[in-house]
Amino acid sequence: MAISVRGLVHTYPSGVTALQGVDLDVAPGERVAIVGQNGAGKTTLVRHLNGMVRPTEGEVRIGDWSTTEKSIAELAHRVGYVFQNPDEQIFARTVATDVGFGPKNLGFDEERAQRAVSDALEAVGLAHEADVHPHHLSLSERKRIAIAAVLAMQTPIVVLDEPTTGQDDAGVQLIAAIVGSLIAQGRTVVAITHDMDFCIENFDRVVVMAQGEVRADGPAEEVFADVAALEAAAVEPPQLLRVARALGWSGTPRDARAFVDQLAQQRGSGSSA
Numbered sequence: 001m002a003i004s005v006r007g008l009v010h011t012y013p014s015g016v017t018a019l020q021g022v023d024l025d026v027a028p029g030e031r032v033a034i035v036g037q038n039g040a041g042k043t044t045l046v047r048h049l050n051g052m053v054r055p056t057e058g059e060v061r062i063g064d065w066s067t068t069e070k071s072i073a074e075l076a077h078r079v080g081y082v083f084q085n086p087d088e089q090i091f092a093r094t095v096a097t098d099v100g101f102g103p104k105n106l107g108f109d110e111e112r113a114q115r116a117v118s119d120a121l122e123a124v125g126l127a128h129e130a131d132v133h134p135h136h137l138s139l140s141e142r143k144r145i146a147i148a149a150v151l152a153m154q155t156p157i158v159v160l161d162e163p164t165t166g167q168d169d170a171g172v173q174l175i176a177a178i179v180g181s182l183i184a185q186g187r188t189v190v191a192i193t194h195d196m197d198f199c200i201e202n203f204d205r206v207v208v209m210a211q212g213e214v215r216a217d218g219p220a221e222e223v224f225a226d227v228a229a230l231e232a233a234a235v236e237p238p239q240l241l242r243v244a245r246a247l248g249w250s251g252t253p254r255d256a257r258a259f260v261d262q263l264a265q266q267r268g269s270g271s272s273a
């Protein structure tokens, strides 16, 4: 399902204007990462997608719906939102009840709801914790409960706010696999991330925000090659790219495999650039 954001301005009651006129189109099935410093407006932008925050000016469309005409409950059929802090999202006494809340609220019948819950818990590696109280689990596990709760809603659009925070390598790999599987199912994924390695390895398109504006938007390779835009937005390129630049390479290796291939090529050609 497509997302269309037009001329979006948001001013909080405190008087802070967090978005200064944002335009963004996301095609159905696309995966987009939003990056930028703290306070750039990323969370404010994505909270417009499920109606938690409403435009001061401009419009947000989710498929053929304008968010201003829909309630949060209606928008929940189309947009699943995973909070940055899982404790803002988790409230039930068992993991399974928490993950089952969304499907139940969306009107899934008992059988579909149960399957949605068990598939989602399986996907995040927590099937064995279904009956445990979420507060007995670690932050990284609670984060995965929050992801499962949104997966179980089977929405065409999934928004992830800082999904890899607090995850170890295995957790990051698991989240990368979830993003891959959502895309394979034709769903649209929008993720805010400060983890540039996760970003370049898993997202084809990167949107850079600073001071409530989109400063760069395009294929990951192009955006991360735009040194001026990254510096202006105070975004550090991914680790491998920094090493590649230090070596004087012009290419943009997106993961360790691509880096090693490029290294082998350079050695083969006897060149340093």
Ligand SMILES: Nc1ncnc2c1ncn2[C@@H]1O[C@H](COP(=O)(O)OP(=O)(O)OP(=O)(O)O)[C@@H](O)[C@H]1O
Pocket: 012, 013, 014, 016, 017, 018, 036, 037, 038, 039, 040, 041, 042, 043, 044, 045
């Ligand atoms: N509920 C709120 N009330 C008032 N101001 C807010 C509120 N939420 C965010 N802001 C302000 O709006 C601006 C943008 O914040 P936002 O959280 O959208 O940025 P962000 O890029 O998501 O940052 P972070 O990476 O820290 O989450 C900041 O100046 C922030 O202080």
